[in-house]
Amino acid sequence: MLAVGSTVGLTASPAHADDTGDDAATTLIPADPSVSEVIAGFAPDGCTDPQLPITHEEARLTATLPSADDPSVPADRTFARTMVEGGGFDGYTRSFAHQVCRSGTLEAATRTVTRLGESLWRQAVRRAQSTGVVRGDLPRSDDRPLYWTRIEAMAVLHQWAPDFALSTEERADLVDTFDRAARGMGDIRFPAGKGVKRVIVSGFDPYTLDGGTTGPAPGTVGNNIRHGNPSGAVALALDGTRYSAPDGTVVVIEAYNLPVSYPEFARGYLEDTVGPFMEQGKRQVDASITVSQAGGSQFNLEEWNGRYHGVSPGNDTHASCPTIDGVPQLAVDNPGCNTQVVERWGGGDSLTDPPQWTQATLPVEEMIAARTGADVPRPPGDTWPDESVAFGVVWNTNYSYFADCTSPEVTSVDQRELTYPPETPPAAPPADSCSRSGGGGAYLSNESAYRNTLLRDRLGLDIPAGHIHTPGMQHFETDFAVSDPTFDAWRTAIVAQTIELVHVVGGTA
DSSP states (O other), X not given: OOOSOOOTTOOOOOTTOSOOXXXXXXXXXXXXXHHHHHHHHXXXXXXXXXXXXXXXXXXXXXXXXXXXXXXXXXXXXXXXXXXXXHTTXXXXXXXXXXXXXXXXXXXXXXXXXXHHHHHHHHHHHHHHHOSSOOSSSSOTTOOHHHHHHHHHHHHHHHTBOOSSOOOHHHHHHHHHHHHHHHTTTTOOOOOOSSSEEEEEEEEXXXXXXXXXXXXXXXXXXXXGGGOOOHHHHHHHHHTTEEEEOTTSOEEEEEEEEEOSSHHHHHTTHHHHHHHHHHSSSTTOXXXXXXXXXXXXXXXEEEXXXXXXXXXXXXXXXXXXXXXXXXXXXXSTTOGGGBOOOOGGGTOOOBTTBSOSEEEOOOOHXXXXXXXXXXXXXXXXXXXXXXXXXXXXXXXXXXXXXESSTTSOOEEEEOOTTOOSSXXXXXXXXXXTOEEEEBTTBSSHHHHHHHHHHHHHHHTTOOSOEEXXXXXXXXXXXXXXXXXXXXXXXXXXXXHHHHHHHHHHHHHHO
16 A cells, blocks of 8 residues: 555553553544434434544545436435445444444443454455355455445444443444454454464555545545455455465465554554464464555565655544655654554664564565466556566565654665566665655555564564555546446456465465
8 A cells, every 4th residue: 555646472461451642542523414314324213422523434424426327416325325235234234233222331332343343344254255146236356345334333333322421432442342343353263283374464444535536416525435445355355265385285364454544553453463373372373464555557565664654644534744845754753753563562662662674574586486367367457568467576675764864855765676586685774774665655554564574573483474565456447436347357356366476475484
């Protein structure tokens, strides 16, 4: 995922331990009456309070595109409902609201949202992996219905008015509990012991949902709301699958999806999911891969990950470290510009703790030599010059840095076009530099790669770990159709070749 426009023996404490800073709080905004009306429509009378705040993501629940057939009038449904119903989840939010509203205690509500979140994830996985008829009129591979169904349910929790006292902090924890469950973060079930290899893979939500091409229909939004994320589709396609490596070893893959916003990362979403499986034990992972979307017609295997983050806003519109007058802000004495790790996973409170850089340990040579995508149909508009594969696979050793951590001057190193193996090894980031961006930029994909490889290092593991950036998926035939054959073909091809790349990693782990 590119930016918009462009310790061994650590032990995890409970997921909601209070060791995060102010930047880890989710931003809430005043309720919009139209959104509150939608939320109330799912719940029994008197169960919700229309005055309670919601999130920026939930505010998009009433967003409507122009009609694909006649852009002068709005579509007949909100985009969110189009996705939810198109994915066959049309009754989920109402059932969710009614079950939550029957909860008489916080403990009961917590049990309910955990169960329902895990159920939603499992339903989405079953749909994505189905070989038969699925509910809804969207392709089984579409990642977007899960996202929008989860947002509807979280909106219900934000405006839930229970009969018992519910503090702001308790409500936030309840929302977090559901969110994590509905992302597959509590659904990882690796077999124990020898004889298998265990691989964990992450995907991401859709992002850059605001803006885009607009139409003349009053009250409608730009068509960026249509965006999906192939990495999210990859996670659904891979979760719980297994295959035989070339040497006959059974490889088991578990997957989960990450949010495109900074506060959840700061609260330990990734570490709490992956960390327990990087610790010593019978279910320790043999490889950990993060995946996100970039652009073009190639996969980038990112070598170096930077600690710097926050230039571009997430789906919640929050940016931890925005530029000021076009000038990048320095990480010195500026926690918002540095990835912060929760204390339960090692913390760190200086410019070099955690370190400014981490490095991937993916089997790059094997991933390139495997010629993944040779049996994957190329989607319309694919520009990779070698037409015998769907997409290219490139070892990306780019990065940029502040040579002087007290000066805003940035040095960029462009090494993307190196052939593999290169005649000379690529230059590593200077040891005393401050990161400005890794090969995958300075957005949340880079942060997922950084946190994942930092966990590997802090827990002293020698396993493949790194980031795969996929080609871009947003290729639509028309301005306002929510899906079409070209859009679906890109997602299908990207998912298929990503699975092949993950299998290469698992087979060499």
